[in-house]
Amino acid sequence: MSNPRVRTESRSGRERAGAAAPATSHTFTELLSPDVRFDFVGKRKFFLVLSSVLNVLSVVLLVTWGLNFGIDFAGGTDVRVRFKDATTAHALREDLGALDLPDLTVQEFGGQGKEFLLRFEPETATAMNTVAETIKGALAKSHPGEQNFEILSVESVGPKVGAELRQRGFLAVAFTTLFMGIYIAFRFELSFGVGAVIALAHDVMIALLALVVSRTIFDLTTLAAMLTVIGFSVHDTIIVSDRVRENLRKMRRASLAEVINLSINETLSRTILTTGTALLVLFALYFLGGPGLEPFAFTLIVGFLTGTYSSIYIAAPVVLFWSKTSKLAVAE
Numbered sequence: 001m002s003n004p005r006v007r008t009e010s011r012s013g014r015e016r017a018g019a020a021a022p023a024t025s026h027t028f029t030e031l032l033s034p035d036v037r038f039d040f041v042g043k044r045k046f047f048l049v050l051s052s053v054l055n056v057l058s059v060v061l062l063v064t065w066g067l068n069f070g071i072d073f074a075g076g077t078d079v080r081v082r083f084k085d086a087t088t089a090h091a092l093r094e095d096l097g098a099l100d101l102p103d104l105t106v107q108e109f110g111g112q113g114k115e116f117l118l119r120f121e122p123e124t125a126t127a128m129n130t131v132a133e134t135i136k137g138a139l140a141k142s143h144p145g146e147q148n149f150e151i152l153s154v155e156s157v158g159p160k161v162g163a164e165l166r167q168r169g170f171l172a173v174a175f176t177t178l179f180m181g182i183y184i185a186f187r188f189e190l191s192f193g194v195g196a197v198i199a200l201a202h203d204v205m206i207a208l209l210a211l212v213v214s215r216t217i218f219d220l221t222t223l224a225a226m227l228t229v230i231g232f233s234v235h236d237t238i239i240v241s242d243r244v245r246e247n248l249r250k251m252r253r254a255s256l257a258e259v260i261n262l263s264i265n266e267t268l269s270r271t272i273l274t275t276g277t278a279l280l281v282l283f284a285l286y287f288l289g290g291p292g293l294e295p296f297a298f299t300l301i302v303g304f305l306t307g308t309y310s311s312i313y314i315a316a317p318v319v320l321f322w323s324k325t326s327k328l329a330v331a332e
Helices: 004-019 041-064 089-095 125-142 159-187 190-214 220-250 256-288 291-322
Strands: 076-083 105-109 115-120 149-157
Touching: 041 190, 041 256, 041 291, 076 125, 089 105, 089 115, 089 125, 125 149, 149 159, 159 190, 159 220, 190 220, 190 291, 220 256, 220 291, 256 291
Parallel strands: none
Antiparallel strands: 076 115, 076 149, 105 115
């Protein structure tokens, strides 16, 4: 007769042997090798000079050319018209010539010659209320028939309201940048806050430069994109700053330049993946989202690229320039 105790011990031994079996190993594809060491800090002077030149150019163009304000900020009336048959902007101006619309601009949408945006500034508030019927009557003479054209939308904003929105919009960008810098200074230390503010101001100026050169419409939607850029850029700056703080505690004998360079390299793979994924969505939005979303997507594309750049070549070098030692090296 077998011994129950022996069987129990044997079964327990098998269970222990099964528990000791090695777990299945998993392999993950890495975008960059963990040993990558790009000398970002060593090239900081060149990129600081390049960024300074671009920022000065942005200020000059803002003063001379100015932004292409939409009706949200400039005031006036926008009328979107769609035609059954293709036409041209020149022909459309001739059709509306008898109305003598002040500061009339005609912008084509889609590249097929069937959809246009008319922008002008009516002289009186009464004219704003009747503008749709007035334009419809003028176009009916050259495009007879109800099916030959269609007025899609009419938007009107008075010049006083537009000026007020413009002022509040720029104040929103300025205060958002300032408060982001204050938060980072409180969370880390003053030098990081100063670097974040300079980096965010750089991102805003480069985005404005792109909007001026491309003559992209700057309206409330574009302003929302600008605020989104600030949030994205400061998030990337926080990631790098947090890694710098961790490495300062581990590498007490290393110089601040070495710690910053190592921290940027360690977060580089995450930065590329995050920005790259966002850009894929934005490019799809820009090319497939239609004319109404192009300014929004374009601003985000430029802002996300320059936000990633500034986190590496603007914010971190400012910290290095600010101090040779850092209080973050002391454990909290």
